[in-house]
Every structure is written in structure tokens, then in C-alpha cells.
Amino acid sequence: MRTTGLLLVAMLIGVSGFAQSAGAIVPSPGIDLSGNWAPAVHEDQPERGPGPELVDFLGLPITEGARQFALSWDASRLTLPEHQCRVHVVSYIYRGPLNLRIWEEKDPQSQRLIAIRQYISTYEQWRTIWMDDRPHPPENAPHTFMGFSTGKWEGDILTVYTTHIKQGWIRRNGLPQSDKAVLTEHYMRHGTYLTHVAAINDPVYLTEPLIKTQTFRLQVQAGQNWLYPCDPVVEVDRAADDVPNYLPGENPFLHEFADKYHIPLDAALGGAETMYPEYQTKLKNAAKK
Amino acid sequence: MRMTILNCGAIVVVGMLGAIPVVCARQNPGRVHQDLSVLPVQGNLYMISGAGGNIAVQVGSMGVAIVDTGNGTMSDEVMAAIRKLSDKPLQYIINTHYDPDHTGGNESIRKAGVTITGANVTGNISDARDGAQVIAHDNVLNRMSAPTGIQPPEPAGAWPTQTFLKGKKDLYFNDEAIETIYQPAAATDGDSLVFFRHSDVLVAGDVFLTTSYPLIDVEKGGTVQGTINALNRILEIAVPKHEEEGGTYIIPGHGRICDEFDVLEYRDMVVIVRDRVKAAVRKGMTLEQVKAAHLTRDYDARYDAKSALGSADKFIEAVYQSLSPQKK
Numbered sequence: 112m113r114t115t116g117l118l119l120v121a122m123l124i125g126v127s128g129f130a131q132s133a134g135a136i137v138p139s140p141g142i143d144l145s146g147n148w149a150p151a152v153h154e155d156q157p158e159r160g161p162g163p164e165l166v167d168f169l170g171l172p173i174t175e176g177a178r179q180f181a182l183s184w185d186a187s188r189l190t191l192p193e194h195q196c197r198v199h200v201v202s203y204i205y206r207g208p209l210n211l212r213i214w215e216e217k218d219p220q221s222q223r224l225i226a227i228r229q230y231i232s233t234y235e236q237w238r239t240i241w242m243d244d245r246p247h248p249p250e251n252a253p254h255t256f257m258g259f260s261t262g263k264w265e266g267d268i269l270t271v272y273t274t275h276i277k278q279g280w281i282r283r284n285g286l287p288q289s290d291k292a293v294l295t296e297h298y299m300r301h302g303t304y305l306t307h308v309a310a311i312n313d314p315v316y317l318t319e320p321l322i323k324t325q326t327f328r329l330q331v332q333a334g335q336n337w338l339y340p341c342d343p344v345v346e347v348d349r350a351a352d353d354v355p356n357y358l359p360g361e362n363p364f365l366h367e368f369a370d371k372y373h374i375p376l377d378a379a380l381g382g383a384e385t386m387y388p389e390y391q392t393k394l395k396n397a398a399k400k
Numbered sequence: 401m402r403m404t405i406l407n408c409g410a411i412v413v414v415g416m417l418g419a420i421p422v423v424c425a426r427q428n429p430g431r432v433h434q435d436l437s438v439l440p441v442q443g444n445l446y447m448i449s450g451a452g453g454n455i456a457v458q459v460g461s462m463g464v465a466i467v468d469t470g471n472g473t474m475s476d477e478v479m480a481a482i483r484k485l486s487d488k489p490l491q492y493i494i495n496t497h498y499d500p501d502h503t504g505g506n507e508s509i510r511k512a513g514v515t516i517t518g519a520n521v522t523g524n525i526s527d528a529r530d531g532a533q534v535i536a537h538d539n540v541l542n543r544m545s546a547p548t549g550i551q552p553p554e555p556a557g558a559w560p561t562q563t564f565l566k567g568k569k570d571l572y573f574n575d576e577a578i579e580t581i582y583q584p585a586a587a588t589d590g591d592s593l594v595f596f597r598h599s600d601v602l603v604a605g606d607v608f609l610t611t612s613y614p615l616i617d618v619e620k621g622g623t624v625q626g627t628i629n630a631l632n633r634i635l636e637i638a639v640p641k642h643e644e645e646g647g648t649y650i651i652p653g654h655g656r657i658c659d660e661f662d663v664l665e666y667r668d669m670v671v672i673v674r675d676r677v678k679a680a681v682r683k684g685m686t687l688e689q690v691k692a693a694h695l696t697r698d699y700d701a702r703y704d705a706k707s708a709l710g711s712a713d714k715f716i717e718a719v720y721q722s723l724s725p726q727k728k
Contacts, residue, residue, distance in 0.1 A: 174701065175697060176697050176698045176699070176700060176701050177698070178698075179697045179698040180698035180699075183672060183698065188668070193635060193644065193660060193661070193664045194644075194664070196640070196643045196644045197643070197644045197661060198643045198644065198645075234643055235642070235643065236643075249437055249439065250656060251437060251439055251447070251449055251655065251656040251657060252439060252656065252657060253649065253656065253657045253658065253659065254656065254658075254662070255645055255646075256643070256644075256645055277661060277662065278661075278662070278665045287698075289701075289702050290610075290662075290702075291702070314701070315701040315702045316701070339643070341643055351629075351632045352625070352628045352629070352632065352671055352674075353671075354667070354668045354671040354672060354675075356668075356671075356672045356675060358675065358676060358679050359676060359693075359695065
């Protein structure tokens, strides 16, 4: 029995050694996400197409600072040449009208997975999710709109952690996301559907994590990914130190969204409280008084 | 492909596609809380941080040029880090401005360098090779020195050896043009941007930083409008590679490596705060009233250094004094 046991151990070691040698088949630890994916824009459509209403911060866990930033934001700022070609940050782009191409990069010798790459057609953004356990860069390294991402398989779920993201927005009506934000994502494939869950933690502008989900469908047609050339021009002749903004208390659109949908201004101005069902009770009680 | 230096001092080549340059965190057993980090920026440029203000290092076949020298407490470590990048002679030090956290290492680091003048000059002047040249705007020299008979704030060995009065000072070194561009009345009265044209890297000094509000020192001739002008000058020079990203890289006075978009958001912040304070001044508000109005609430969680220059209070104070000098 003892001899048999040792033999079994020796065989297992041998198998393990063989599996690590060149030429062995190394299966991917997760599932394959490769393909061309298109978003199913079945939720929050107004925000994903024409854009969100001004001063609609409802249901977002923003800080007072974020609120003041957004109330100061004038959409004319986007006419400044340096703002014209700004793109969505990684934590926002998946809500855009994008086509998403995903493919794997493997070590040619060992066939181990090095990275999962993405091409996001809106704004021609390229993204790399490193799967080889490399560390994130030091704090003083450059930040990019896509950030620096590392991933790991948790069963059939790809979990991705991203740092070094440039300042962007959590909603494109002026609500900011700081360059201190980090993003955690989960990719779950169900046949021809892909569920994407994104949790944003921003110590500067969010009081709680902001979690969003998106659904993508696999596309069988090729050529669904487009280009996005952007060439800024002077659209409005301004002084160099003119940055469109509203002074505190002077945003002319403060009540527009709240009045249009007959909701209290306090609710429109958002905050973590407005995310939860209990807030409806609070509003009803306030209305009774 | 880029090179970077790791803890062990080994040189590693890092692929660029999708990657951000990797690291070098050098341990200093005596001052573990002040580790230096060395990051490749682009072209011939590296950034050393952790010794006060950021230090830019240009290396090439002719030698080494650096921008700023840190606070002087880690000069040996800074020189050791430079020596890992190049064994060529340190020939030029350029100061972006006067502050001691950027010029504190001038004297000691300068001594480790050498001035190589052309042709017969070196042979005829015995001390011409004594230390690297130190280039700065004339106001930097004025701030560091003093008239004969008066104790200067800094020792003579730390002073600029070559100054300019206005416009820019041109230099061609290591096969690239280096422009030292004066920015009047910005954070101080002696600020310069240093632009390495071939590497496409601009060193901003303290007119731009990612760690706090602008360090506008009104007592030393700084103004908010000059700071905005300097930030706009950076935006004029910088060219992004693709969709407002990459291209020209900017080394801030403190903090991380940036590009045009990062400067843009910072410029917008300074302009917006200036506009708010200007409106408050027009209403006749006192400095204390302006401070109490929380006009920087939207940026405090990101930029308020809490104390000294760079804090929200000091920033508001500097903007207020810049806009209404009679109300100091």
C-alpha cells in the first residue's frame, strides 16, 4: 500500500511537471469573452443616447463637493478646444453607444493568458487587462482615460481592478469623477450575452460606491467597430482665461429637471440617501406636512 | 520600449503597449519615509520624486542636465539615482523657481557636476570646470543672494551661475533644444517652464502640481493671473497624441506625471475659483467672509493640503490678495 501511494504521488508530480513543460496544453482558467459585442441599450436610455438632463443627480451617492462642481459646470465648457476631444473614462464608457471587441493575448510558447484586450469603438479606445499578475504602476505614473487594469478569473467571472484613471465624469451633466477613483468590474458571459458590472469608488466625489450594470449581445457581423477622428477647432473666440462656469447660486437650470418631472429639488440634487427606497417614504412624509 | 530601474538597480525593458512605465523605488535605510522613486517619462527624460519638489533628469551622449535639485536633504541619494541613469558628467542644473524644496540641493549637487566650456576657454580659466552651471531667471538669483555686506538667504555655492532677464533662455544639449521660458508673476516672480523639445516633455515647477492647490506666494511676487497665464502657456505648448491623451508629458512641481488634459482640468479649477473670488470682491466681501463662503468646496477633497501654501485657506487668501492688493 505504501509503495502504491508513493507511486501515485510520483505519477501526480510527473503529470504536474509535464503540464508545465513546453508544448503542453494550458487551458484558459476562465471562459472566453472574445468576440464583437454590442450594447443592449434597454436601461437608462436617455442618458445613453441624447444625454442626461441638467441638474439630474437623482440616485447618485455624490458628495457636496461633487454637487457644487456640477452646479458650476456650464456645457459651453465643451466648446473649449482642449475639451472638444476629451473622451469618456473607463468607468463611464460602457454606458455609451459603443461596440466592444474583445480578444485574448497569449504567450506564443506556453499559451498562457497574458492579457485580455478590448477595442471600444466610441473614441477609438484601446484597453488592456493584464492577466499575468503584474503589479500596478507607482502612484506618480501617468493616468489615462482607460487606466491600468489587472484581472483574475473567479470561477467563470472575470474580475478586473483598475487604477490610474484620469479625471472624468460619473454623469455627463457635469458630475465629476476624480483621478483618485478606482474601478472594480465583473464580466459574466451567458452564451451570447455578456453582463458587465462596474463599481466605482471615488474618495473625492462619492460617499458610497456607485454600481452600474450593462448588457451586451454578441454580434456575428464583422466591421461593427468604427473610427473616431477628432480635430479640435476654435468654435468660440474667447480670452485664454475664460472657462465657462456658473457662479455659486447662479445656475439657470437648477430647477429645470425637478420642475419638469414634478419632483422635489432636494431629490434632484442627489446624494446617497436618494438611492434607497426609504427615501420615497421620507418624501411622502414631507409632502404630508 | 522603455528602461526603468528597480530596487535592485537592475535595468529592465518594459513593453509600452497599454502599459504605464514601471517603477523604481529605491530604499534608503536611513530615511525609509522618504524613498526616492525614479520614473521614465519620455525620450531622454526621467522624473525623480521623494526629495522635495520633483527633479527632472535629461540624459544623453553629452552628459546630464537636471531641472531642480530637491530640498537638499537627500542630495547624495539623488546623485546616486542620477548615476544609475548615466555615468556622463552633470553639466546643467536649471531652476524652475526659488523655493528651497526645489533649489535646496543646488550647492551639493552642483559640486558633483562640471562645467565644460568650449575650446580654449576651459584651458585658460582654472575654475571654469568647478561644478555644473546653474541656470535660472534673474529673480531667482535675487531671492537667493543679497547685496554685499548682508547675509544672503542661501550660500553663494547654491546661486544660479547663469541668469536671464526676460523671454526665454535657449540651450541645446544632448541633441535637443531646451527652452527655459520665464512666466512672470506666477507662483513667484521667478518661475520658468522648461521644455525639452525633442523628448516632448515640459517641466512645470510649482505653477502646476497634482498634490495641492497652487502654491501662489504673493509675498514673493506671485499672482493668480500669472499662474493662470503660466498654465495656459503649458496648454499652448502641449500637444496631445490622441483624444486629449499622451503626446507632450508634463512633470509637475509635485505629484505625478501628467499630460495636457490633466493641466486643463487644473487650469479650469484655478480660473473658476478666481472667478468666484473676483465676484465676491466685487460684492465687497472681506477675506474672512470669502473664506467662510466655501468657494473651493468642490475641489477641497482633492487639492486642499490643509496647511501652509497649498491649503484651501492660503489659496483663497492668495487669490483674494492678487485681485485686491489693497485689502491684504
